[in-house]
Amino acid sequence: xxxxxxxxxxxxxxxxxxxxxxxxxxxxxxxxxxxxxxxxxxxxxxxxxxxxxxxxxxxxxxxxxxxxxxxxxxxxxxxxxxxxxxxxxxxxxxxxxxxxxxxxxxxxxxxxxxxxxxxxxxxxxxxxxxxxxxxxxxxxxxxxxxxxxxxxxxxxxxxxxxxxxxxxxxxxxxxxxxxxxxxxxxxxxxxxxxxxxxxxxxxxxxxxxxxxxxxxxxxxxxxxxxxxxxxxxxxxxxxxxxxxxxxxxxxxxxxxxxxxxxxxxxxxxxxxxxxxxxxxxxxxxxxxxxxxxxxxxxxxxxxxxxxxxxxxxxxxxxxxxxxxxxxxxxxxxxxx
Amino acid sequence: xxxxxxxxxxxxxxxxxxxxxxxxxxxxxxxxxxxxxxxxxxxxxxxxxxxxxxxxxxxxxxxxxxxxxxxxxxxxxxxxxxxxxxxxxxxxxxxxxxxxxxxxxxxxxxxxxxxxxxxxxxxxxxxxxxxxxxxxxxxxxxxxxxxxxxxxxxxxxxxxxxxxxxxxxxxxxxxxxxxxxxxxxxxxxxxxxxxxxxxxxxxxxxxxxxxxxxxxxxxxxxxxxxxxxxxxxxxxxxxxxxxxxxxxxxxxxxxxxxxxxxxxxxxxxxxxxxxxxxxxxxxxxxxxxxxxxxxxxxxxxxxxxxxxxxxxxxxxxxxxxxxxxxxxxxxxxxxx
DNA sequence: CTGTTAGCGCTTTCAA
DNA sequence: TTGAAAGCGCTAACAG
Numbered sequence: 232x233x234x235x236x237x238x239x240x241x242x243x244x245x246x247x248x249x250x251x252x253x254x255x256x257x258x259x260x261x262x263x264x265x266x267x268x269x270x271x272x273x274x275x276x277x278x279x280x281x282x283x284x285x286x287x288x289x290x291x292x293x294x295x296x297x298x299x300x301x302x303x304x305x306x307x308x309x310x311x312x313x314x315x316x317x318x319x320x321x322x323x324x325x326x327x328x329x330x331x332x333x334x335x336x337x338x339x340x341x342x343x344x345x346x347x348x349x350x351x352x353x354x355x356x357x358x359x360x361x362x363x364x365x366x367x368x369x370x371x372x373x374x375x376x377x378x379x380x381x382x383x384x385x386x387x388x389x390x391x392x393x394x395x396x397x398x399x400x401x402x403x404x405x406x407x408x409x410x411x412x413x414x415x416x417x418x419x420x421x422x423x424x425x426x427x428x429x430x431x432x433x434x435x436x437x438x439x440x441x442x443x444x445x446x447x448x449x450x451x452x453x454x455x456x457x458x459x460x461x462x463x464x465x466x467x468x469x470x471x472x473x474x475x476x477x478x479x480x481x482x483x484x485x486x487x488x489x490x491x492x493x494x495x496x497x498x499x500x501x502x503x504x505x506x507x508x509x510x511x512x513x514x515x516x517x518x519x520x521x522x523x524x525x526x527x528x529x530x531x532x533x534x535x536x537x538x539x540x541x542x543x544x545x546x547x548x549x550x551x552x553x554x555x556x557x558x559x560x561x562x563x564x565x566x567x
Numbered sequence: 568x569x570x571x572x573x574x575x576x577x578x579x580x581x582x583x584x585x586x587x588x589x590x591x592x593x594x595x596x597x598x599x600x601x602x603x604x605x606x607x608x609x610x611x612x613x614x615x616x617x618x619x620x621x622x623x624x625x626x627x628x629x630x631x632x633x634x635x636x637x638x639x640x641x642x643x644x645x646x647x648x649x650x651x652x653x654x655x656x657x658x659x660x661x662x663x664x665x666x667x668x669x670x671x672x673x674x675x676x677x678x679x680x681x682x683x684x685x686x687x688x689x690x691x692x693x694x695x696x697x698x699x700x701x702x703x704x705x706x707x708x709x710x711x712x713x714x715x716x717x718x719x720x721x722x723x724x725x726x727x728x729x730x731x732x733x734x735x736x737x738x739x740x741x742x743x744x745x746x747x748x749x750x751x752x753x754x755x756x757x758x759x760x761x762x763x764x765x766x767x768x769x770x771x772x773x774x775x776x777x778x779x780x781x782x783x784x785x786x787x788x789x790x791x792x793x794x795x796x797x798x799x800x801x802x803x804x805x806x807x808x809x810x811x812x813x814x815x816x817x818x819x820x821x822x823x824x825x826x827x828x829x830x831x832x833x834x835x836x837x838x839x840x841x842x843x844x845x846x847x848x849x850x851x852x853x854x855x856x857x858x859x860x861x862x863x864x865x866x867x868x869x870x871x872x873x874x875x876x877x878x879x880x881x882x883x884x885x886x887x888x889x890x891x892x893x894x895x896x897x898x899x900x901x902x903x
Numbered sequence: 904c905t906g907t908t909a910g911c912g913c914t915t916t917c918a919a
Numbered sequence: 920t921t922g923a924a925a926g927c928g929c930t931a932a933c934a935g
Contacts, residue, residue, distance in 0.1 A: 249906045250928090250930095251908090251931080252905055260931095286928050286929070288928080289927070289929040290928080292913090293930045313644045324669075329688070517827060517830065518850070519853075585923070587921075591915090622912050622913070623913095628911090629913050
């Protein structure tokens with residue numbers, strides 16, 4: 232039973248009016264064009280009766296607006312980005328947009344192909360979590376025609392609208408917690424990706440330990456993003472060997488996986504080690520030990536990003552590019 | 568610097584050939600239409616030089632294929648659906664499709680509006696996680712024009728292609744684990760939503776306890792989906808009051824939240840209570856206690872769903888509708 | 904107040 | 920082997 236799609240001309244024909252009139256009425260411009268009350272009612276009734284659904288492709292082709300926002304995250308399966316996607320979806324929906332997404336896996340080639348697709352699809356705007364070397368990615372450059380807002384991280388040397396969080400402060404505070412609790416030697420764990428947020432967090436770590444007199448030098452383990460588990464196992468082993476008693480992770484996945492490894496291999500040590508991490512996934516609240524962490528304001532960030540983007544789309548921002556930094560919060564949990 | 572989009576006619580003009588020729592070449596139909604080797608090369612070179620990107624809206628309008636798969640999940644922020652979305656994205660991308668998503672929040676009105684949008688946007692196919700009463704939702708009925716595949720759950724009385732998991736077996740096994748460990752009185756927790764997967768899981772629970780001689784009657788707590796926390800607190804309190812020593816949760820969110828509540832309010836009891844849950848979120852592995860659970864084959868389900876859908880889109884399935892049930896697996900973890 | 908019509912950029916049939 | 924032209928469904932400018 233393949234029911235034909237109803238189009239404007241079907242309604243027009245049945246009513247003996249022109250397509251133009253029908254279009255005007257159905258797009259809510261009846262009054263503006265002073266179309267008769269009864270006419271409008273007739274049209275709407277007929278559209279309802281026939282269950283008319285506008286063909287958005289045709290409309291978009293004509294108007295040049297697709298009503299789509301493209302979202303490029305690192306990985307939609309990562310709950311942090313999943314939540315981000317959800318908040319963006321909500322806000323976009325409020326503003327009359329749909330969201331199309333893609334996961335870059337921190338790979339600039341993948342990101343490039345995602346952005347190309349968005350471009351081809353004429354999305355009205357793009358929200359993107361930049362990757363390493365993203366300034367080289369086509370579609371990220373300034374003269375791009377599609378309004379773009381970065382979220383979560385910056386893109387080297389690129390002056391674009393941006394929504395992120397106070398990474399530096401977060402890292403400082405997390406490490407200060409450890410130091411105040413009396414931990415003497417803290418190691419930091421980060422991916423081998425040059426990402427602004429990670430670097431700011433590392434700087435925060437360095438700042439925090441520098442504030443303490445007669446302290447240790449920074450110890451940073453750079454984990455290969457393409458071989459995380461194996462690398463992390465080695466790094467943790469090394470950290471313990473050199474008698475680190477504090478561990479600082481720059482994001483949720485490093486924190487979670489490390490927790491898993493620690494529980495499996497160094498269960499007895501767990502009571503003596505202080506672990507803190509960026510991000511606040513559910514695990515950190517229910518695990519043993521529970522993990523003190525820094526929660527990013529994902530909801531506000533996401534909302535703000537959409538708001539900014541829609542502003543840009545409507546050209547209301549006078550081309551001034553805004554860099555918004557929202558405050559995260561420390562989630563203090565007991566150490567054992 | 569608003570660089571104009573390059574279109575076919577631009578290339579054609581610069582090369583003094585017709586748009587038709589350019590189109591044929593760029594869509595890889597050069598040979599098929601016996602277009603000259605040199606001509607083809609010239610066109611491709613020019614397209615490259617000008618950085619031509621096809622306008623997919625125009626193409627879609629013409630061909631009637633959008634290249635979009637619509638995905639309607641319950642909530643993309645739920646890691647279970649986040650992972651599903653990711654696997655679907657990967658597979659869809661392999662098949663040349665992009666994914667547009669929407670979260671229904673288990674609300675048939677929201678789902679309806681999501682499906683309407685998909686319809687308006689001429690998506691080529693839809694993968695949907697049905698909600699309660701989804702058979703009443705416009706766009707879910709059989710005579711719908713857009714190929715649709717259900718995932719995760721069935722939709723009452725609707726004979727549609729479906730990919731799900733062996734919910735009944737999973738529930739039986741989870742409860743048998745508890746029973747074999749010697750737990751005597753198990754309560755089941757479910758949302759007050761009539762969803763096929765939940766019902767199958769409840770039936771599994773009932774079956775498992777019926778298999779034991781001289782046992783207790785089923786105890787089912789139905790949690791209001793719109794007021795989860797408060798309801799769950801009460802339900803757990805009641806369960807403990809009537810001396811249940813086993814708790815069975817039909818999905819991850821119920822399991823996780825209950826774990827949280829139990830840890831906060833009944834810490835001492837935790838060692839005496841056996842908890843098992845559907846789904847295998849990260850928490851269950853790192854929490855105290857660790858939670859024995861049933862892991863659904865999300866990756867296979869997602870892949871299969873896309874495969875099925877694309878088959879339907881290409882009409883290769885001869886309209887036979889397939890109901891695929893993939894096997895999950897028991898994740899056994901120590902009880903305390 | 905309503906009708907007519909020219910495209911939006913692309914694909915595809917038909918003609919040359 | 921290539922060009923010309925119709926038309927996908929809609930919007931918006933213009934005419935009446």
